[in-house]
Amino acid sequence: MKTREEILQQDYISAKDLKILIPNLGVNKCTKYIKMFQDEMREKKLFIPETKEYLALTKIARKRLGI
Secondary structure: OOOHHHHHHOOEEEHHHHHHHOOOOOHHHHHHHHHHHHHHHHHOOOOOOOOOOOEEEHHHHHHHHOO
16 A cells, blocks of 8 residues: 555556545545546646546645645
């Protein structure tokens, strides 16, 4: 299992990683947050990796969630 520090050092964050950072959120809620962050990335014309798992930039997640 990843540590909090490892997750914050990554370029991209997944819903599972977000769940580790904020344990009281459910996985579905974490996925909604990641999709919201991806919408912001689209507006700013930033690259969104096309993977099976939804990913968003960690720096956007940190800024929006105040982590």
